[in-house]
Amino acid sequence: MPRSSLSNCNSSGNDFQECRACEKKAGWAAVYANLSLALFKAFIGYLSGSKAILGDALFSFKDFIAALVVVIGIKVSGKPADEQHPYGHGKVEYIALFLISVGLIVATVFLFVNSIQGIWHAYYGNDRAPKLIAFWAALISVVANYKLAQYLLCVGDRLQSPSMLANARHNHSDAISSIMVAVAVLGAHFFGLVFLDSLVALIEAVCLMAMSIDMLKDALKGLFDSALPSKTLEQIEAIARVVPGVRKVSKIVARHLGQGLSVDMTIKIDHALSHQEGYLIVQHVKESIRAALGHHTTVNVVFEPFVP
Numbered sequence: 001m002p003r004s005s006l007s008n009c010n011s012s013g014n015d016f017q018e019c020r021a022c023e024k025k026a027g028w029a030a031v032y033a034n035l036s037l038a039l040f041k042a043f044i045g046y047l048s049g050s051k052a053i054l055g056d057a058l059f060s061f062k063d064f065i066a067a068l069v070v071v072i073g074i075k076v077s078g079k080p081a082d083e084q085h086p087y088g089h090g091k092v093e094y095i096a097l098f099l100i101s102v103g104l105i106v107a108t109v110f111l112f113v114n115s116i117q118g119i120w121h122a123y124y125g126n127d128r129a130p131k132l133i134a135f136w137a138a139l140i141s142v143v144a145n146y147k148l149a150q151y152l153l154c155v156g157d158r159l160q161s162p163s164m165l166a167n168a169r170h171n172h173s174d175a176i177s178s179i180m181v182a183v184a185v186l187g188a189h190f191f192g193l194v195f196l197d198s199l200v201a202l203i204e205a206v207c208l209m210a211m212s213i214d215m216l217k218d219a220l221k222g223l224f225d226s227a228l229p230s231k232t233l234e235q236i237e238a239i240a241r242v243v244p245g246v247r248k249v250s251k252i253v254a255r256h257l258g259q260g261l262s263v264d265m266t267i268k269i270d271h272a273l274s275h276q277e278g279y280l281i282v283q284h285v286k287e288s289i290r291a292a293l294g295h296h297t298t299v300n301v302v303f304e305p306f307v308p
Contacts, residue, residue, distance in 0.1 A: 026155040031064060034064035037145070041057035048132075050130030051114070055114070055115065055204055056181050059177060062104060063171060066104075066167055069096045069163075070166075094219050097218060101212050104212030105212045105213075105216070132185065138185065141175070142182070149174075152165075153172075184196040235292070240265060243281060243285050262298045263298065266301075267282070267285060
């Protein structure tokens with residue numbers, strides 16, 4: 001779906017549902033596109049004898065698995081809260097991100113070992129330069145991955161979906177790796193630098209390992225309910241304090257919850273106000289925080305009398 005469709009998404013309920021539909025379509029688009037790229041590059045790698053393009057195919061297959069996990073995660077995390085899950089199902093996003101990162105680490109180890117073997121064989125002259133068809137396949141991969149990354153980034157940024165944004169980063173990194181593959185194939189084919197093919201695969205493995213470790217850290221933070229940055233807490237407190245009737249924010253606890261935040265807050269209001277007036281103030285606080293932080297924010301507010 002083009003950016004113009006996504007740009008229409010604003011704070012209204014209908015537009016938010018439209019964004020949700022975009023997210024589901026984007027997830028399946030990533031699944032089919034990455035699977036097609038993986039099969040295409042694996043076939044070309046087999047025909048051309050390029051280890052780099054085969055490693056690139058492994059990257060795309062990794063992205064296919066990641067996108068499939070995200071689609072399943074979005075389907076579950078989009079369910080509304082119920083009695084068994086009063087905070088909703090948003091944490092499935094972090095479970096999906098955790099599975100993606102673990103899969104990345106496994107794929108990286110496999111790629112690293114095979115690239116070392118390829119460099120070793122090239123050093124002893126037991127390897128050949130890949131056929132030039134691998135170069136054209138790499139160029140196709142660059143364009144396809146870049147376009148897909150831009151699309152997923154747009155959807156993920158709109159809905160603040162950590163797993164969708166992660167998929168966008170994957171495809172962006174794949175576009176860069178495909179550029180490196182194209183350069184390696186040209187170097188091996190025209191200049192006799194056969195080792196470049198496996199060297200690119202080794203560089204891919206190192207970059208992928210660093211990215212997967214960062215993703216694993218983010219997933220663990222979400223799963224273990226790590227605290228939000230102090231600036232975010234200060235922002236939430238400032239929003240509540242400007243609501244008419246709020247005299248003080250005595251307690252605030254917030255954490256990530258899937259695509260949004262979970263906020264628990266205790267405010268103090270004038271002791272002379274009625275319970276009904278206190279209820280209206282609480283609703284105003286909730287609406288103000290949701291308007292600032294997004295639809296996925298869960299806000300629980302308790303009020304107490306303020307005694308000078």
